[in-house]
Amino acid sequence: MKKAAVIEFKNVIKRYGDTEVVKNISFKVEAGSLVTLLGPSGCGKTTTLRMIAGLEQPSEGQIWIGDQDVTLLPPLARNVSMMFQSYALFPHMKVIDNVAYGLLNQGLKKKAAQERGLEALEQVGLGHLGHRWPSELSGGQQQRVALARALVMEPSVLLFDEPLSNLDARLRRQMREEIRALQQRLGITAVYVTHDQNEALAVSDQIIVMNVGVIAQQGTPQELYQQPNSEFVAGFMGEANLLPVEKNAQGYHLGGLPLAHATGAKNDATQVAVRPEAIVIKAIGEPNTLKATVKKATYLGMMWEIELDTSVGNMFAISADVLMPYRSGDEVGVALAPYGVSLISEIPKSQ
Structure with a gap:
């Protein structure tokens, strides 16, 4: 795994036409930490995540990953992996080939790619299932395969876009604990998007609460729950x-x-x-x-x-x-x- 990187937003604005969906936000994600972007639908959290990934470009401002200004860089030049809400596994490929797919696209030989794919599967506890088809796996297992596919690229930053939304309540709790344990064990920088307050409280070193395109409050889970600075944060971070x-x-x-x-x-x-x-x-x-x-x-x-x-x-x-x-x-x-x-x-x- 490559060295974890700091992420920094400097006065970032994102417009679609005349509409500002992200309004001059600045924040820093420390290397090796997990920061959650939390907020209701339409608050700008997913757009912010996509700007880290390079899937969207800021209208103004700068984005830094490590010591590099990545504001205008394409996704493949950022050493970032993203785990989407939809696992998007290829149904015609076996699990090991799904995991190794990105490495093959980078020109790695099949044998070497599959060896690294197997290592990634073992990290998520699925080393014994590489020969199966995605349709033969449970929802939780498919989620782990998607996570292995992201990890195998050895990213400096790992991004999660509502990764647990397709799982039932029991599996959500289990998988959020596994994601947090894996992130801490690998020491990787992670940014996690969710609208679920309990999920954010459970996995985060820091939480950034967003509302209508701005940062309403940033702090540790304890700070945001015990010391909300506004009616919005108090009400959004659980019952109040x-x-x-x-x-x-x-x-x-x-x-x-x-x-x-x-x-x-x-x-x-x-x-x-x-x-x-x-x-x-x-x-x-x-x-x-x-x-x-x-x-x-x-x-x-x-x-x-x-x-x-x-x-x-x-x-x-x-x-x-x-x-x-x-x-x-x-x-x-x-x-x-x-x-x-x-x-x-x-x-x-x-x-």
Whole structure:
């Protein structure tokens, strides 16, 4: 495997006609790290990935891979491999020939190409299936073959475009763990596109949240989940209760509950984002609690999902106290944990 490379975007803009789909973004992906581009459909994340691959060229700005300006270079000159949402395996070729195909196109002899193809298959745990046809493999196995085909080219950068979207929930969890373990073992630089927040949290060193062509926030999974900087990021990175806050001489509070442990904006907050697991349900009347009424309680085996009516608005809570028989109409007290509470300054305007 070739040396992992840094990726850097410098004031990159991408236009289609008069429409800017990527709006002057700058970011850096450290060598050997996995960075996820996360956001809703149409936010610009796939276009950004395709610009790294050379499948799209920026309208303005520069893209660097390692110490080379690749802004205008074609895909084959970038030493980048991409794993697409569709595995695109050739049905008329056996697995080993699918994996070795790119090497043969580069002029490598068939025997040498197949030897390297077998090594790549062994890296993904399929060395024993090189003789099979793609139609004889499960969806998860086909995904591994596509990954081996990308790895065999010994890229400096590996790109993933929604790689798990065609798998069922169980296989998605298994494959995301395998992709992350392989990336760490090889030390390769990887950029991963998804709209699935749990997937992003599970595989990433850093997450770049995109919205309408701009970077809404960048940070570690923990930073983005625990310290969102806007209503959009708070809501996109999982469930969040967005509630109005007030300020007095002692600081911010929520219906009388002090927010001393809250992260985020300290001077001009207008809202607070409270994660469902940060809502602590106590007995009615306990000190430092907010009075609430249970609107709905749903038992899910490992936890309760609870909808609460309070003086500051509706709240959605998760409780791991599975032995507590929560019922609609119960009056309870609500306190806040010293985590999962973030002050937000304002609602960002669409750009």
